Amino acid sequence: MGTDQRDADIQAVYNHMQVITRRANARSRHLAEPLTFVEHSLLRFIADTPGVRAIDIAEAFSLNRSTVSRQVATLIELGLANYDETDAGRGRVLVLTDHGHQQLATSAQVHREVVTDRLTGWSNAEIASFAAALIRYNDADSK
Amino acid sequence: MGTDQRDADIQAVYNHMQVITRRANARSRHLAEPLTFVEHSLLRFIADTPGVRAIDIAEAFSLNRSTVSRQVATLIELGLANYDETDAGRGRVLVLTDHGHQQLATSAQVHREVVTDRLTGWSNAEIASFAAALIRYNDADSK
DNA sequence: TTTCAATGTTGCATAATGCAACACTGAGCG
DNA sequence: CGCTCAGTGTTGCATTATGCAACATTGAAA
Secondary structure: OHHHHHHHHHHHHHHHHHHHHHHHHHHHHHOOOOOOHHHHHHHHHHHHOOOOEHHHHHHHHOOOHHHHHHHHHHHHHOOOEEEOOOOOOOOOEEEEOHHHHHHHHHHHHHHHHHHHHHOOOOOHHHHHHHHHHHHHHHHHHHO | OHHHHHHHHHHHHHHHHHHHHHHHHHHHHHOOOOOOHHHHHHHHHHHHOOOOEHHHHHHHHOOOHHHHHHHHHHHHHOOOEEEOOOOOOOOOEEEEOHHHHHHHHHHHHHHHHHHHHHOOOOOHHHHHHHHHHHHHHHHHHHO
16 A cells, blocks of 8 residues: 555655656747756756866766857857866866856856745745655656 | 855756756657557647647647647547537537556556666655656746 | 647757767887 | 877768747637
């Protein structure tokens, strides 16, 4: 009995993550706030990962090098990122420009507000618990 | 102070959902199990929504009619869905074929197993709570 | 019965992606 | 100290998902 319920709950987890993904994709096609979904993801990863190179992004996102190469070229064209000229070593290290940091902060705020609306009526503890579960879930995939 | 923590947790919720979306997209590009991400989503929506027409799918998924038209054509070519010939009325009602039901069940099982692995070490109560939070979160978006 | 709005389809364009071939460069070896 | 090669990045070409707009179809209502 406990097992059946557990399986049902696991199925629900998958189904609702699928819905989240579908809706996130749909939203990202229509509104490209200050930043595209791809741009936001990349900037955040660069900001959070000191010494990161294009190849690292490709691995982290399961994308082809060529795809990342083009996306990074776009970020640089937009003045959001740049190569760390002070760096020596294999490959080229990416860093955010001031503009990049600023745009990322703005974009994050926009999205945080959307999520805030959707979490109306949730207690602080419920949100904290939800965030913790999401983090735990993602950590399990990083292994 | 509670507010700061709440904001931080909300930001974490967004960030980790972004990761989930990114990874789901990446996985769906590489492995198309028995079914593609799009196919699985569509079949599940058709299965769960009696009397559904292509236009309903377009609205639910925020896709253009033309896109859905082509995707549905693919499902029919693959023998996964069909028009309900017994139906009269505006538009054409979609139903799953036996093969469609079967493939959806198989695909759901595959994904449930993946999720099961990632939820190793979680108690039944923790999973139930996570599923409930995801459902609650998605419901808030349907309004 | 006729008309029209709702629904579905198709031609054309765009964006994201993969693959493969090529170009560049630093690390380590002789 | 210079050479070679593996690691990294770029570019040409193809594919897929998507949107838009024009067109086709069809049931609902006058």
